[in-house]
Amino acid sequence: MPARHDGDAKPAHRSRSVSSPTVAEVAAEAGVGKATAARTLGNYGAVSPEARARVLAAAEKLHYRPNSLARSMTTGITQTIGVVVADISNPFFAGVMRGIADACDTTDYTAIVLSTDEKLAKERSAIGVLIDKQVDAIIIASAALQPNETAHILEAMSRRIPIVLIDRKVRGLDLDAVVINNRESAHDAVRRFVELGHRRIAFVWGPTARERAADRRRLLALAESWLWSDAERLRGYLDALDEAGIPFDPELVTHCEYNEEVTVGAVGEMLALPDPATAILTTETDAMVGTLRAIRAAGLVHPRDVSVIGFDDSSWASVMEPPLTMIAQPMLELGRAAAQHAFARIAGDDGDAVVEAIPTTFIPRESVASPRTRISAADGR
Amino acid sequence: MPARHDGDAKPAHRSRSVSSPTVAEVAAEAGVGKATAARTLGNYGAVSPEARARVLAAAEKLHYRPNSLARSMTTGITQTIGVVVADISNPFFAGVMRGIADACDTTDYTAIVLSTDEKLAKERSAIGVLIDKQVDAIIIASAALQPNETAHILEAMSRRIPIVLIDRKVRGLDLDAVVINNRESAHDAVRRFVELGHRRIAFVWGPTARERAADRRRLLALAESWLWSDAERLRGYLDALDEAGIPFDPELVTHCEYNEEVTVGAVGEMLALPDPATAILTTETDAMVGTLRAIRAAGLVHPRDVSVIGFDDSSWASVMEPPLTMIAQPMLELGRAAAQHAFARIAGDDGDAVVEAIPTTFIPRESVASPRTRISAADGR
Numbered sequence: 001m002p003a004r005h006d007g008d009a010k011p012a013h014r015s016r017s018v019s020s021p022t023v024a025e026v027a028a029e030a031g032v033g034k035a036t037a038a039r040t041l042g043n044y045g046a047v048s049p050e051a052r053a054r055v056l057a058a059a060e061k062l063h064y065r066p067n068s069l070a071r072s073m074t075t076g077i078t079q080t081i082g083v084v085v086a087d088i089s090n091p092f093f094a095g096v097m098r099g100i101a102d103a104c105d106t107t108d109y110t111a112i113v114l115s116t117d118e119k120l121a122k123e124r125s126a127i128g129v130l131i132d133k134q135v136d137a138i139i140i141a142s143a144a145l146q147p148n149e150t151a152h153i154l155e156a157m158s159r160r161i162p163i164v165l166i167d168r169k170v171r172g173l174d175l176d177a178v179v180i181n182n183r184e185s186a187h188d189a190v191r192r193f194v195e196l197g198h199r200r201i202a203f204v205w206g207p208t209a210r211e212r213a214a215d216r217r218r219l220l221a222l223a224e225s226w227l228w229s230d231a232e233r234l235r236g237y238l239d240a241l242d243e244a245g246i247p248f249d250p251e252l253v254t255h256c257e258y259n260e261e262v263t264v265g266a267v268g269e270m271l272a273l274p275d276p277a278t279a280i281l282t283t284e285t286d287a288m289v290g291t292l293r294a295i296r297a298a299g300l301v302h303p304r305d306v307s308v309i310g311f312d313d314s315s316w317a318s319v320m321e322p323p324l325t326m327i328a329q330p331m332l333e334l335g336r337a338a339a340q341h342a343f344a345r346i347a348g349d350d351g352d353a354v355v356e357a358i359p360t361t362f363i364p365r366e367s368v369a370s371p372r373t374r375i376s377a378a379d380g381r
Numbered sequence: 382m383p384a385r386h387d388g389d390a391k392p393a394h395r396s397r398s399v400s401s402p403t404v405a406e407v408a409a410e411a412g413v414g415k416a417t418a419a420r421t422l423g424n425y426g427a428v429s430p431e432a433r434a435r436v437l438a439a440a441e442k443l444h445y446r447p448n449s450l451a452r453s454m455t456t457g458i459t460q461t462i463g464v465v466v467a468d469i470s471n472p473f474f475a476g477v478m479r480g481i482a483d484a485c486d487t488t489d490y491t492a493i494v495l496s497t498d499e500k501l502a503k504e505r506s507a508i509g510v511l512i513d514k515q516v517d518a519i520i521i522a523s524a525a526l527q528p529n530e531t532a533h534i535l536e537a538m539s540r541r542i543p544i545v546l547i548d549r550k551v552r553g554l555d556l557d558a559v560v561i562n563n564r565e566s567a568h569d570a571v572r573r574f575v576e577l578g579h580r581r582i583a584f585v586w587g588p589t590a591r592e593r594a595a596d597r598r599r600l601l602a603l604a605e606s607w608l609w610s611d612a613e614r615l616r617g618y619l620d621a622l623d624e625a626g627i628p629f630d631p632e633l634v635t636h637c638e639y640n641e642e643v644t645v646g647a648v649g650e651m652l653a654l655p656d657p658a659t660a661i662l663t664t665e666t667d668a669m670v671g672t673l674r675a676i677r678a679a680g681l682v683h684p685r686d687v688s689v690i691g692f693d694d695s696s697w698a699s700v701m702e703p704p705l706t707m708i709a710q711p712m713l714e715l716g717r718a719a720a721q722h723a724f725a726r727i728a729g730d731d732g733d734a735v736v737e738a739i740p741t742t743f744i745p746r747e748s749v750a751s752p753r754t755r756i757s758a759a760d761g762r
Contacts, residue, residue, distance in 0.1 A: 080510060088482070088494070089475040098470040101496050105503070110510045113469070113494040115482050122486070129461060129491045133514050260696060285696075292700040315641060315666075316697035319673040 021062040030058035081111045081342055082130035084123060084140040086167075088115035091285065092312055092331060093141065096166060099335020100139060107343065109136070118143045124152040131155070137162040137342035145225055147172025162345030166338045168228045169355065176345070177355045178338040182229050185327050185360040186236025186281060187243075189309045193279040194244040196370045198307065201246070202270050202277035203237045204263060204287045205230070206253035213255070216248040233283050233311070252277055254287075263290025264297065271298045271306065278371040282310040288317075288324070303369035313363055322366035330358045410439035462492045462723055463511035465504060465521040467548075469496035472666065473693055473712060474522065477547060480716020481520060488724065490517070499524045505533040512536070518543040518723035526606055528553025543726030547719045549609045550736065557726070558736045559719040563610050566708050566741040567617030567662060568624075570690045574660040575625040577751045579688065582627070583651050583658035584618045585644060585668045586611070587634035594636070597629040614664050614692070633658055644671025645678065652679045652687065659752040663691040669698075669705070684750035694744050703747035711739045 021029075027037035032051050040047045040055040041064070047055075058064075083100055085093040093115075100111045112135070114126035120143050130138055138161055144150045150173055156163055157175075165177035193201050206219070207226065213219035216238065223231035234253075241248055251273060256266040263286070270277040271294060282288040288310035295306050302308050303322065310317070313328035337356055408418035413432050421428045421436040422445070428436075439445075464481055466474040474496075481492045493516070495507040501524050511519055519542055525531045531554055537544055538556075546558035574582050587600070588607065594600035597619065604612035615634075622629055632654060637647040644667070651658040652675060663669040669691035676687050683689050684703065691698070694709035718737055 080514075087479075088469070089472070089479040091470070091472060091475070094470040094472070094475050097496065098468075101469070101498070110495060110506060112510070112514075113496075114491060115478065115494075117482070125491060129493070133461075133493075289696045289700055296700070314697065315670045316695065316701075319670055319677070319701070320697075321702040 021064050023064075026055060026058045026062055026064050029062055030054040079108050079110065080133070080135045081109050081339065082126075082133070082135035082138045083111050083113045084126045084130070084138065084142070085113060085115055086118045086141050086143055088113065091314065092167075092329060095329075095331025096141075096335040096338075099332035099337075100339045101335075102332065103336045103339030103343075109339075109343070111339075116143060120144065120149055127152040127156050131159060131161065135161070136346050137164065139164045139166050139338045139342055141165070141167040142170050143227075144170050144173075145227065162342055164338045164341045164345070166334060170228065174353045176341045176353050178334050178341065179229065179355065179357050180329055180334065181357045181359050182232035183236040183239065185311070185362075186233040186283075187239045188236075188362065189281050189327060190237050190240030191243065192309070192368065193281075193307060194240060194246070196279075196307070196368065198279040198371050199244075199246055200249075200252065200275060200278045200371075201237075201241070202252040202254075202267070202280040203234065204254045204267060204280055204282045204291055205256070205258055205284065206234065207255055208257055209255055211255070212250050213253070214250060219248070219250065219253065230283065237281060258284070258286070260286045260290040260293070263287055264293045267291045267294035268297060271295065271300065277306065279307040279368075280309075282308065285310070285312045285314060288312075292320075302367050307368040307371075309368060311360075313361075317363075318365065320367075324367045325365045326363045328361040328363050330360065333358050404445075407436060407439045407443055407445050410443055411435040460489050460491065461514070461516045462490050462720065463507075463514070463516035463519045464492050464494045465507045465511070465519065465523070466494060466496055467499045467522050467524055469494065472695065473548075473710060476710075476712025477522075477716040477719075480713035480718075481720045482716075483713065484717045484720030484724075490720075490724070492720075497524060501525060501530055508533040508537050512540060512542065516542065517727050518545065520545045520547050520719045520723055522546070522548040523551050524608075525551050525554075526608065543723055545719045545722045545726070547715060551609070555734045557722045557734050559715050559722065560610065560736065560738050561710055561715065562738045562740050563613035564617040564620065566692070566743075567614040567664075568620045569617075569743065570662050570708060571618050571621030572624065573690070573749065574662075574688060575621060575627070577660075577688070577749065579660040579752050580625075580627055581630075581633065581656060581659045581752075582618075582622070583633040583635075583648070583661040584615065585635045585648055585661055585663045585672055586637070586639055586665065587615065588636055589638055590636055592636070593631050594634070595631065600629070600631065600634065611664065618662060639665070639667070641667040641671040641674070644668055645675045648672045648675035649678060652676065652681065658687065660688040660749075661690075663689065666691070666693045666695060669693075673701075684748050688749040688752070690749060692741075694742075698744075699746065701748075705748045706746045707744045709742040709744050711741065714739050 023037050023041060024034050027034045030037060032055060036047055036051050037055050040052045041059060081104060083097065087093060097113055104111050114129065116122040116126055123143050138156055140163060142165065150170060153163060153173060163175050165175050167179060169177045169179060190201055207213065207222045209222055213222055223234050238248065252270060254266040256262045267290060280291055282291050291308060295302055300306055309325050311327045313326040317324040317326050337358060404418050404422060405415050408415045411418060413436060417428055417432050418436050421433045422440060462485060464478065468474055478494055485492050495510065497503040497507055504524050519537060521544060523546065531551060534544060534554060544556050546556050548560060550558045550560060571582055588594065588603045590603055594603050604615050619629065633651060635647040637643045648671060661672055663672050672689060676683055681687055690706050692708045694707040698705040698707050718739060
């Protein structure tokens with residue numbers, strides 16, 4: 001291994017790379033025009049089989065290797081899609097990535113991924129890297145919440161790099177977006193609780209703000225500064241309460257950090273109220289795991305004492321005892337659809353921005369029951 | 382949005398990129414030497430504050446923008462680490478990625494990730510993209526099983542790109558590797574079963590081969606063509622059986638595809654044997670979920686009827702009823718350590734290849750019990 005680490009490794013590598021023959025040199029060697037050589041080496045457009053064979057032979061003889069800049073100069077196509085996700089360790093984004101990779105497999109594109117940990121500074125740097133690496137399009141789940149946080153995205157747009165938003169719309173950006181029907185999905189889940197007779201329905205996770213929103217108006221104002229998808233789920237929750245004539249109770253919406261540990265305490269408080277929560281909608285996997293721990297810590301069991309429905313299905317949810325009723329996000333479809341939008345823009349589609357909302361799938365299992373079961377169980381204690 | 386999609390978008394973008402001024406032009410404008418301009422623009426080495434200010438002013442005036450090739454020509458550093466993982470949707474790799482990203486956060490590096498779906502063809506293409514994009518180092522969980530499948534890795538090595546293997550060693554490649562202590566971890570888990578009195582201990586997942594290995598020698602021969610990490614876990618299992626004087630029974634090692642659905646059937650067969658498995662070690666999350674479904678389908682419960690221990694802890698495992706005893710892989714540490722090895726090689730470390738084995742953590746919960754409980758429960762039926 002020392003051979004690949006000797007002192008002059010870098011310079012030797014770089015100068016070899018730089019001294020790669022140009023497309024013009026390959027064309028001259030092959031006795032064809034430069035455009036023909038570029039089409040052959042870039043693998044696009046029509047080239048006669050004979051000319052193609054001569055170009056490839058010349059390229060091999062001269063040790064031509066297309067690097068990304070050389071390729072982009074000759075063909076305008078570097079054939080990479082940059083993907084910027086909030087958290088690569090979240091199974092949701094892992095699934096989305098899988099969908100994007102699947103779509104790339106059917107083309108000559110390769111997806112390269114950068115994770116930002118929901119931090120705007122890292123997102124800016126990621127976009128900078130993707131501009132430098134000359135990707136052909138960018139798919140991004142942006143952490144930007146407000147129009148004044150989008151300068152880096154506008155910068156990429158100004159360089160005419162097609163951008164597709166995924167999972168979240170961003171206020172102030174008129175871009176293609178592929179999202180789920182967040183509001184309808186939350187509305188539907190809460191309506192199911194209502195139809196079984198629940199009136200004390202909780203929403204986990206609400207705002208991360210420490211101070212509790214005193215009323216519905218304040219809560220919706222807070223939501224204006226959230227990620228779009230989170231705010232939409234809250235709106236769906238409120239829609240269902242309105243529909244059922246159930247007054248909004250701020251004590252049934254968590255105001256806590258988005259982590260499992262803190263959630264255990266926050267949900268524990270809801271379960272200890274004089275008029276406790278009897279049904280809980282969770283918006284993320286960690287919110288569900290924290291909720292289940294809180295239910296257990298309170299000596300309760302689902303669904304007898306508390307019904308639960310969660311966003312983001314997982315194979316684990318099906319082996320919980322009893323199995324969990326979940327809202328499955330179409331992760332693969334989201335990724336595939338975003339990639340298709342990116343391919344269309346790369347190919348020159350200059351139509352208006354399209355927002356595609358892909359519906360979730362409700363997976364009924366056994367974590368939802370009527371609240372009467374809980375009351376009778378409590379009576380029996 | 383039409384502005385970023387008009388017909389001549391690509392050419393305009395590319396030609397602007399190509400016509401960016403050179404470092405020499407910026408140096409001339411600033412009235413400094415080319416080396417000083419390169420150091421300032423590349424943000425490395427010592428430059429006087431005054432010279433730096435003049436270079437930056439000149440760069441701004443000339444609309445200089447370092448692209449990856451320009452930057453690598455001037456500084457030799459593109460400041461990106463390429464990461465090639467087998468499956469980005471596997472929480473294990475997601476955690477590893479998080480560790481790599483954490484390490485990059487403390488430096489000026491950015492990690493870009495490509496997923497190969499354990500397919501060698503996609504891995505080859507991923508390495509090609511990373512060479513083209515001129516990453517400074519590559520961290521890879523390779524799908525290569527045999528020395529004759531490593532040409533693409535040798536190609537990157539010949540270009541003096543430092544490469545660090547993660548999760549798996551690859552036969553025939555003498556490279557830095559960061560792995561877990563697979564063999565010892567499996568040995569330890571099986572020894573715990575043995576100490577509780579188990580003799581019928583199963584291993585899920587064994588070979589994907591359809592034909593069952595008739596004996597231990599054949600099984601180990603099969604393992605020679607597996608991923609290194611899987612083979613090591615099997616060896617640890619056999620070590621523990623040997624230690625306890627328990628004969629190897631091929632019926633207690635799955636011979637099935639690596640997916641949850643097929644695992645349900647394979648484990649179901651083990652539980653239906655005249656002398657059934659009373660303890661099961663699983664090597665992956667999907668193997669555990671499939672095993673739990675098989676246990677439930679057989680009308681059994683853990684740990685009363687069957688004890689289980691699995692590789693890859695998850696927050697779900699702690700809320701299973703009863704909670705699962707797991708072997709937690711140090712995913713973040715693996716990622717961080719691999720990144721540190723990559724940084725060291727980039728900085729010029731030319732020492733011998735280092736294999737770093739990071740120990741797992743055994744997380745005792747409530748899915749392991751003595752087999753006597755099962756026998757007495759069965760007697761009581």
